[in-house]
Amino acid sequence: MEYNFKEIEEKWQKAWKKNKSYTINNNSSKPPFYVLDMFPYPSGAGLHVGHPLGYIASDIYSRYKRLKGFNVLHPMGFDSFGLPAEQYAIETGQHPADTTEKNISTFKKQLDKIGFCYDWEREIRTSDSNYYRWTQWLFLKLFKSWFNPLTQKAESIESLINIFENKGSFKSIARSKHHFTAQEWNDFSLKSKLDILMDYRLAFSAFGEVNWCEILGTVLANDEVVNGVSERGGHPVVKKKMRQWYLRITDYADRLIDGLNTVDFSDSMKEMQRNWIGKSEGAELIFTLEKSQLEIKVYTTRPDTIFGVDFLVLAPEHELVENITTSEQRKSIHDYLVYAKNKSDRERLSDVKQITGCFTGAYVINPLNDRKIPVWIAEYVLSGYGTGAIMAVPCGDQRDYLFAKHFNIPISNIIGDCYNGNEANPTKEATLTNSEFLNGLSMKKAISMVIDKSEELGIGKRKINYKMRDAGFSRQRYWGEPFPIKWEDGKVLTLNEDQLPLTLPHLEKYGPGPEGEGPLANVAAWKKDGFETSTMPGYAGSSWYFLRYMDPKNNQTFCDRKASDYWGQVDVYIGGTEHAVGHLLYSRMWTKVLHDLDLIGFDEPFKKLVNQGMIQGSSRFVYRIKGTNTFVSNGLKNEYELDELHVDVNMVDGVELNIELFKKWKPDFAEAAFILENDKYICGCEVEKMSKSKFNTVNPDDLVNKYGADTFRMYEMFLGPIEQSKPWDTKGIEGVHRFLRKLWRLFNDDIKGKVWTTEKASEAELKILHKAIKKIESDTDQFSFNTAVSAFMVCVNELTDLKCNKKEILENVLILLTPFAPHISEELWSQIGNNGSILDAMYPHFDGKYLLETSKEYPVSINGKLRTAISISLEASQSEVEEIVLANDIVRKWLEGAPPKKIIFVKGKMINVVV
RNA sequence: GCCCAUGUGGCGGAAUUGGUAGACGCAGCAGACUCAAAAUCUGCCAUUCGCAAGGGUGUGAAGGUUCGAUUCCUUUCGUGGGCACCA
Structure with a gap:
């Protein structure tokens, strides 16, 4: 019986879905554990092999924790508001709501093929009005709060009004430009009062600079400005003052710095945040x-x-x-x-x-x-x-x-x-x-x-x-959350809770409004009612989404206090360092505000943060001689004047171009001629960001189809340390696939069929197993998945050498493997006669007694250079060791009759003889 | 420019607190099985001198600390990420 990964993976994915194996309950006697991925922005390009790196890591960790007896929350959703969807809409005439919907369904299909254990019943989308209703609600909370410097906490704005009414502005709480008595305050007009309060609110409106392009009549993102001119059209861009919304994150600067002492982030991440705050x-x-x-x-x-x-x-x-x-x-x-x-x-x-x-x-x-x-x-x-x-x-x-x-x-x-x-x-x-x-x-x-x-x-x-400035919170854009705010004669009014959500009107055109206002300014009714015409930025929805997963369907509040008390902080948060100073600071601030207002019970959102590195694309180039349809191989290119063209990496084996595929790629190339070196066309290489336009993306679907999800998952982990960036290379995937087939053969022979047995395991076999448990358990705990995969390989190689087909050993190996390769593990688990799912098996216990050693092969160095090795009892004392070492022929040769200056002996490690 | 990370064989990488550099895998080479191929299995695989035994050199570069440095310190170069309206 052969390893038919396609059949196995389909079978078990279906079974897990049917049995609701990943549905998680908020009521459980097991201890809770929350593993979260930074949710993706659903771009039109779909998932590439870079996306799943962090998702696989978090999936492995979630499954591992589940095997260890935890009730694990591991949700997924989509950060579906944002600028690219809007640009795409402008370019293609499709509504962002439609393209977003389509993109999300592609993403989900791709994610499901990889076999993630998400509880999809908890899925959220930031552009869903049932979600952004609460983003708006939270915005109003921020608007109606101020930071009291005496208590160092957010409080309701009522408490500030109370102070002003009774004591006026007194020094320790007032901003420097405000000096008034209680009497004066009470005599101020409503407008003046509102203007003063605006200087204290945690969400406030003020004038700030934006990138303004007169010719396009629009505000531009930094991304859209290249060398001082607009990316589209190359028009001049200048700074312009406009009324904007801000979050008063500067008031939280000290607490954001102090809070870093209570969380498990890497030192470099903490350093980046401290530098950003810049106290x-x-x-x-x-x-x-x-x-x-x-x-x-x-x-x-x-x-x-x-x-x-x-x-x-x-x-x-x-x-x-x-x-x-x-x-x-x-x-x-x-x-x-x-x-x-x-x-x-x-x-x-x-x-x-x-x-x-x-x-x-x-x-x-x-x-x-x-x-x-x-x-x-x-x-x-x-x-x-x-x-x-x-x-x-x-x-x-x-x-x-x-x-x-x-x-x-x-x-x-x-x-x-x-x-x-x-x-x-x-x-x-x-x-x-x-x-x-x-x-x-x-x-x-x-x-x-x-x-x-x-x-x-x-x-x-x-x-x-502080270097940090208050966070700009409005965008002159369409595809974002509308502010629950109305303007009336320059006075700011808020919508009531029962008026939420304020839904985003359906627009057919998304061009800028007059004077750089957002596209909503073009909606006559919207404008007439005095609604704010800018929308919230991309990070609005992502600042609190981890709370919504705990209680995603609640219509009464953003997240029931019982739910947030049960799950608590996110235990492990996995995502890229590119969010170091944006999203991570904003969500930390929101959490602190919500904690101050007693809406949640913790004031840091993420207990531990793991940063996965970025998978870069490895681009390939061909070189066309200028003005011709002739391509010259990389080694010979210096002799010609050339155009450098990106070529699809999937048509290149290593650096060798598959000429047949290339000719079929685009009609232009069908008749192309080639100047080869050693009968091969060698492409140029460069590491760049993975992107469709550079033809260096690799689609996980292709790899899953060819090798299976289990192989794909393990290969992504095998590439290197999770936190390190590296260019993608598909070449090594065969090795991981071979490993899984080798494992399969311990249970089933291609010809003989079933070969596993119920014989009693030997000492040597138990030693292999327990060595593997120890290594894989500690590697998984430390997110060192690449070395864990290699430990699996070592274990299976050694068991194969011993021809070990014993269930007693193998079933434990399967449990260890479940987090990494759930499909094959579940299949073999059921083959060897288990009724329940392996997802809920018990993680094997490491027992040190199988690994006890009595002696060690000590490396012996002379002046720090390794010369020989001597096997010595672990019990041996310094003087016994010295005696043995000095009697050794090789050591004596190097000593040339002279006595050694010193013998350094580190028990269990090494021996160094100083001459 | 500033901040953060990073640099080890042909390639991805391994090396608990400074203690056997190159685990595991890819690619390559040689062989077994096969009519042949695939699959599988065995062996070799940093570099250099040497028939061998054995020796020299090697973790971006240059210095330093140490009995001993991929690991610690100083300087320097390269690469990647971020720098406030991409998410």
């Missing part, structure tokens, strides 16, 4: 303009360098630029502003070779020594960070140094010998000079002295600053 401690110092009352606030982490300030630099967008520019400088400043307006923040920061800037003509006075300091503007200062103005200290900061050199600004030295005149020295260790009352002090000490002094003189204060 720094320093001071805000005030420089007053010469001959004017105007003040410029700068933020600095190095107030100790105050006497080394040689100039100030403002961001081009700084609000004072207009006011302070002198008439002589007006023209050049204006030109510079035009120049800077066209550049993105990233371009402005990365272009360090080219130093640009412009003098405003104005001077400020250094508040500590009355020195006159010129004020410049330059693109390397960003308006969004700190105060949008810096004090430049060229001897201590390299960018300031280069700027000063470039514009011939004299440089003061305040660190004596530590500054060599050729480059800045950013040290904190130097002793200060030319710094008046700081002379002779170490810079570290001076930092707090300067802050204290500034506070005393009223020219500055201690300040904690």
Whole structure:
């Protein structure tokens, strides 16, 4: 009987579906365990081999936990709102709802073929109104809450109103621009009150910059802007201020940092989040303009360098630029502003070779020594960070140094010998000079002295600053959640709970509205009713979806408290690092808000995070001689002028092109001629992102059809460590397939049929089994699936060598294998006479007694170089070992009669003789 | 530019806390079985010197710490990901 994977996989997938084997109940006596994948965006291209990498890992882990006796929640859904669906709709004239529906059904079909254990009864889609109803509901919760700095928690906005009504704005809770008494507050108009409250709400509306393309009449995503012009059409793009919605994530900055100590994320992931939040401690110092009352606030982490300030630099967008520019400088400043307006923040920061800037003509006075300091503007200062103005200290900061050199600004030295005149020295260790009352002090000490002094003189204060900005929460797009918000005479109104969901109207055209408003502005009724015309961003739905899976069908609330209390945090969350600072921070923030409002019982969503690497495409190229239909092999291409064309990787065996397939690929190539090397056409290779347009995608369906889901699953895991990125290569899949066939042959012979027996296992066989249990169990626990697969291979190879066909051994191997290759395991499990499903078998127990050893083959090195190995009892002491080692011929040869300096003996590891 | 990751045979990769570098697999080579092929099985497989025994060199590069470094430190180069409206 042969291993007919196709039949077996169909049979068991059907059986599991019929028996509802993956339906999970919220009531169970077993302990709960929640394993979650980052849900996919259902793109039109369907699943490629990169997608399932994380899904297979989480599936293995879920099944493993189930075998270990847990009630495992392992759901799947779709992040189905987003920009690409809308672009696709514009291009093809299909409605995003239709294409999304179609794409999801393709995805599901593909996922099911791989044999995942999802509970599809819990499926969610963010674009489903039954789902986004609760996204809107949660948005209103955010809108109606504020962050109380005294309690460090979100509270209902009512509590803030209460404070204002009774105490007015008092210092420890009010934002700096608000000063009013209770009486004044009570006398404010409703509009003024709402405007003030807007400055506290966790979801709020304010003016912010967007990428604006005048010619397309639309706001563009960063993705759609390439080198300062629109990707479509190459039209100029500038920054434009527009009313936007934001989430006040900055209020949660400290808690987002602190929370990292309570979760099991990789250190690098935590580091990325900390860097993104970018907390720094320093001071805000005030420089007053010469001959004017105007003040410029700068933020600095190095107030100790105050006497080394040689100039100030403002961001081009700084609000004072207009006011302070002198008439002589007006023209050049204006030109510079035009120049800077066209550049993105990233371009402005990365272009360090080219130093640009412009003098405003104005001077400020250094508040500590009355020195006159010129004020410049330059693109390397960003308006969004700190105060949008810096004090430049060229001897201590390299960018300031280069700027000063470039514009011939004299440089003061305040660190004596530590500054060599050729480059800045950013040290904190130097002793200060030319710094008046700081002379002779170490810079570290001076930092707090300067802050204290500034506070005393009223020219500055201690300040904690964050790089992170509040999260932009509106998009001038169609395919997203509508805001449950109405505008009436500039006043913001919210919909009532019973008016939700506010459904997205069905549009036929998705072009931008007037003045860069979203497409919804084109809907007369929508506009007339005053509904918000922008929609929520892609991350709205994904910020809380893990909660909905716990209670997906609830019509009364987003997730019943009982359900979230039962399941608790996501125990293991698997997904790519590309979400490090977006989705992962937003969902952490939402969780904290929901916890503060007592809607859930935990304040971090994900207990453990596993980052799977990205599977890259391995592109293949052919080279066509310019103006001809002749293709030249890679090795000979230097002799010609060529066009490089992507060719479908599926037509290439390694690097050798299958010419017949290539000719059939596109009509243009049917008559193509080839210049070969060694009778072969060799393609060029490059690692790129996997994408349809590069013809480097590999469809999992093809591999599942050819080798079966079990082989596919194990091969993806066998490729390498889960967290590592690597280019896809189908070549090795045969090896895994051979392994499964070899396993099959332990039970069934192609000719003889059944060969498994019920004989008693030998010591040697038990040793093999327990070695495998130990290795595979610990590897699975650590998500080291590639080494687990290799342990299976070793185990089956060894059992084959011993001709072990014993049920006592093999059935345990099957249970171990179930998480990796569920179909073949279930089939063989039933063949050897089990009635129940292997999905609910008991994971075998490792017993160390089978692995006990009494001696070890010790490697013996001379001066750290391996020379021989000696078998020595594990009991042996240092002196016994030394005796044995020195008696060894090879060791004596290397010693050449001299006594050894030292013998290093590490019990159970190695021996090193130092000569 | 900044942040994070990463670099080991022809290829994917392995190597608990520094302790036998190259497990397992792919590809390749030689052989067995076969009329033949497929499948399967056996052996070889970092590099170099050597008939062999054995030796030299090897984990991107250069230094350092150590009895001993793929592993720790410093510098440097390459590659991948992210950088706020892609998700």
